[in-house]
Amino acid sequence: xxxxxxxxxxxxxxxxxxxxxxxxxxxxxxxxxxxxxxxxxxxxxxxxxxxxxxxxxxxxxxxxxxxxxxxxxxxxxxxxxxxxxxxxxxxxxxxxxxxxxxxxxxxxxxxxxxxxxxxxxxxxxxxxxxxxxxxxxxxxxxxxxxxxxxxxxxxxxxxxxxxxxxxxxxxxxxxxxxxxxxxxxxxxxxxxxxxxxxxxxxxxxxxxxxxxxxxxxxxxxxxxxxxxxxxxxxxxxxxxxxxxxxxxx
Numbered sequence: 001x002x003x004x005x006x007x008x009x010x011x012x013x014x015x016x017x018x019x020x021x022x023x024x025x026x027x028x029x030x031x032x033x034x035x036x037x038x039x040x041x042x043x044x045x046x047x048x049x050x051x052x053x054x055x056x057x058x059x060x061x062x063x064x065x066x067x068x069x070x071x072x073x074x075x076x077x078x079x080x081x082x083x084x085x086x087x088x089x090x091x092x093x094x095x096x097x098x099x100x101x102x103x104x105x106x107x108x109x110x111x112x113x114x115x116x117x118x119x120x121x122x123x124x125x126x127x128x129x130x131x132x133x134x135x136x137x138x139x140x141x142x143x144x145x146x147x148x149x150x151x152x153x154x155x156x157x158x159x160x161x162x163x164x165x166x167x168x169x170x171x172x173x174x175x176x177x178x179x180x181x182x183x184x185x186x187x188x189x190x191x192x193x194x195x196x197x198x199x200x201x202x203x204x205x206x207x208x209x210x211x212x213x214x215x216x217x218x219x220x221x222x223x224x225x226x227x228x229x230x231x232x233x234x235x236x237x238x239x240x241x242x243x244x245x246x247x248x249x
Contacts, residue, residue: 002040013037014045015142017072018053027072034079043083045109046073058112059089061137061230067095075106087110091135093124111237115141116155118169133169178202185209188217 002011012099017030025033034044048069049057059068067215076084085107090096096108113135123132133155141159142151150162158167175198182203184195189211195208214220223232 002149010042011040012043012045013041014047015076016057017046017054017076019050027075031075031079031235033101034076034134038082040079041082042107043085044080045085046076048072049088057087059137060139060140061089062227064089064137066091066137067099068228070099070104077104083107089110089113089135089137093129093132096124110135110171112137112139113143115151115153115159118156137229154189172197172200172202174202181205183207183209187212187215188215189219189222192219 005011011160014228015033016025017027018025020090029176030046034041035113046170047068048055049055051165056064067088067090069086073084073086073088083106084104086105087109089112090099090108091113096110099105110120116135117133117173123129136155138154140154141151144150144160153159155158156169158169162168162169173204178201180203184191184198184206187195187208191208192215193205210213219231222228223230
């Protein structure tokens, strides 16, 4: 391939650095391969897992901490000075920056976080950290694709609907009846998302009502269950005055 493209096209190779199971290419083997092929590769894309252990590559937050692959993939720097991109459910801009500054990786791969928020890099660059819809690692996107053939996301209601329905995660048209008040009954995640969207569509007054003493619905307690703490990242999407509407609870 390198002979065919020369320097007109970058040659990128993904290699699995398996350190969590009996199959796959283990770290020492991977380092040997990288040293052998380094002069032919322009960028190394590293992950862990294999066909038999695919769940290790895209592990859910229930069982894998953010950046869990770094323990093994970070070692590739021992064998190459070429650019490296790594993955591992990285959702914190601070952790992303820390990894890049450390030199073990040069690029952050963020597939699932980009489903939750397609404008993740732009928001980081512009310092709009509090506007990021952070991936919870629930793997709802994977479940929907595998089970129903349709991408979805519990953080981004527009995911998979952009083309079919013309939805856009950051663009909202003013509603034709925006001068009238709106009432949303139930302040769970869906109700709060609805209230935010109504505010962004220009409704002057949005009433969000909830019979419970706290908003949040069932996720208020689900995120307190063992191994489900990262699901609390959805809370960053709670209604605020930034919608430009008056919201009463």
